[in-house]
Ligand code: BES
């Protein structure tokens with residue numbers, strides 16, 4: 001555990017190393033308690049850097065021996081985390097060799113960073129700075145070397161030995177090493193140390209051979225414990241689709257003879273793109289219809305694709321330093337979003353496909369608003385390329401990922417699909433095998449597009465905070481013109497008070513009184529053109545004048561969510577209802593419903609006696625009964641906005657009042673529209689075997705939402721349907737949907753249903769995660785309901801729960817802290833005290849997981865004074881905890897800083 005006071009690392013301090021590594025030869029004698037790592041390095045003077053010592057970084061390592069060119073160095077400067085060696089005298093050649101022997105204890109590694117054990121096997125996780133927990137090394141992404149790896153282990157316990165690249169040798173060990181075997185792997189590509197991986201375990205494999213676009217045969221393997229091998233089919237299909245898509249859309253080919261993916265049960269993140277050896281949290285790899293929902297299927301396909309896409313955007317071209325993280329993550333998230341949209345649209349091509357694409361876009365926008373907007377408005381706000389950090393693990397954020405992907409999407413919008421592709425081609429031609437910066441990327445995009453000016457665009461990389469775009473329109477009946485004024489501003493964020501105007505692409509449409517889009521003609525143009533066009537807002541304020549209109553239009557702005565901004569536009573209820581019914585842009589149609597629901601929720605939260613307006617219910621009914629609309633879209637538009645998002649829109653945030661409002665809305669929409677919901681359940685019910693398909697998934701989503709509303713309102717027929725579907729379901733989407741409806745209701749049937757679900761899946765860790773999460777997230781629907789905290793406390797001692805397994809922690813504690821604000825922020829402060837207790841307990845084992853949980857309270861200053869008074873002492877209690885990690889110290893320190 002690091003106990004020193006946290007250090008702040010600055011982006012402006014970047015210096016190349018004086019000594020880099022060209023070749024690494026690693027030898028692992030694997031043993032859970034006592035693993036010996038021998039590292040032989042070829043080091044080279046870096047001509048681009050000023051003279052300096054050889055620097056090696058380490059973390060919790062036991063150094064056994066260290067030799068430079070075969071001799072012990074004269075006066076190495078050694079601390080717990082750093083070794084500096086002056087290379088001088090007769091060693092001052094251009095290259096030197098080093099041999100370093102280190103001892104580690106993987107079974108004691110509870111942080112799951114570096115080399116650790118999980119269910120009896122060995123696994124690694126090296127991004128961002130985990131490699132230095134395995135051996136002393138200049139562990140930075142700008143050091144790119146060729147790796148050869150030999151693994152040695154007990155053959156019976158660890159029959160499978162994997163590392164990056166190609167298998168170049170294997171066999172049994174002789175003499176005094178009975179029962180042990182070895183495998184030798186060589187990665188033909190240079191890579192930074194964060195992409196190193198090894199696996200030694202008892203695993204089964206699902207493998208396929210395919211030909212790549214140039215006709216090379218490659219071996220694809222998915223490895224998991226034997227009893228889960230029948231759950232790997234979807235991941236394999238997903239991988240093949242990802243390989244094909246990258247060939248077609250970007251001309252990028254798999255560059256190895258073999259590509260391996262391994263499932264592991266204990267993993268801090270979702271998955272990791274190690275070269276040729278991706279390691280996945282099993283929840284994002286394994287699926288059967290009986291164990292995974294439609295959403296799980298979609299997530300698995302997206303994450304398999306994401307990690308595969310990193311092979312080019314991240315691995316072949318990597319980041320110079322961790323401040324550039326969005327270079328690989330924002331770009332790769334954009335690529336996986338586009339992939340998923342293409343896959344979904346392709347599966348329903350005969351129905352047009354556009355709706356499936358829009359549904360995907362709406363999902364992504366929902367995530368951005370729920371996770372990234374609050375982050376950008378709190379103490380952790382940072383640009384997609386941060387200027388400083390204390391602990392890099394805290395910067396794998398929604399901002400770097402999701403806002404980063406939006407920034408790439410804006411580039412794509414500005415340059416067009418072809419211009420963007422040309423930029424990507426040039427990027428690889430310049431930078432293959434190198435570690436580069438975001439500036440390099442944007443410059444190359446400009447160069448490939450006739451010097452397209454992206455100087456101002458770079459501000460998206462520099463400024464934190466969600467920009468506001470204020471729109472106002474003036475209709476002139478006399479000359480048939482509509483004058484739209486767009487003004488932008490970005491609120492101050494910590495350490496960044498002055499903001500410059502950004503380049504904001506605003507996609508605009510105008511809707512006529514008949515509900516149809518009108519062809520747009522800007523002043524000065526000869527004739528009307530398309531019905532949606534992208535206006536480029538670059539100044540503080542700009543005016544756009546549309547002419548030739550027959551009547552006053554209704555503006556539809558920021559179509560397709562063309563920029564990651566908050567649009568401010570005065571619209572009355574009638575206009576929102578009009579756009580809910582007519583907006584040709586599905587994103588905006590959905591957004592109109594969200595805005596209307598938000599308005600009602602905040603009004604109800606402010607006035608406990610207020611009723612849900614009839615006009616609102618009527619607008620929902622119109623959407624619900626519009627059979628021409630894709631069910632998946634209706635499910636999105638009819639779901640109330642997320643609580644986290646609404647709290648962000650409420651000042652002061654009062655979770656209990658908001659919860660009360662949402663309960664009233666669920667009940668009113670459920671009861672008043674009961675007949676309509678029941679009708680939906682009947683009509684959209686699917687028969688036949690489960691298939692993962694967007695059309696079917698949409699129907700299941702809308703039926704599950706209908707059951708939610710009906711159960712919330714206590715509609716007897718709806719509850720009976722939920723119980724029947726729960727009992728008869730043949731797939732997890734339906735079974736879990738019905739269970740969720742029962743649990744989110746006052747029905748006494750909920751207890752028995754939870755028990756039945758548990759009994760059915762008692763041996764399935766991934767399904768039990770759903771069972772934990774559902775209970776942690778449940779609302780109180782009647783006075784008799786047990787508090788969520790009481791339930792969570794009981795579940796903490798459930799035999800299937802473990803604080804050492806991140807999935808369990810995220811399911812139970814993560815859901816309670818993040819997805820159940822109405823209960824977490826109980827007025828008596830019990831939730832807050834529980835939070836501190838758990839963050840401290842977790843921090844002692846796994847700082848990354850603890851820091852993620854700690855973030856649940858970072859926006860505490862937005863809450864009511866009473867809640868703030870309850871939270872502050874708990875933040876201080878965590879901050880004062882002995883041996884607090886740098887991870888948690890940064891989060892909580894920034895939260896309490898004035
Ligand atoms: N490179 C990351 C995994 C990672 C992140 C490792 C942080 C270590 C520290 C990987 O490519 C990734 O982004 N994974 C995401 C899922 C992805 C689909 C957005 C994750 O793990 O959440």
Ligand code: ZN
Nearest residue numbers: 306310329332
């Ligand atoms: Zn990634």
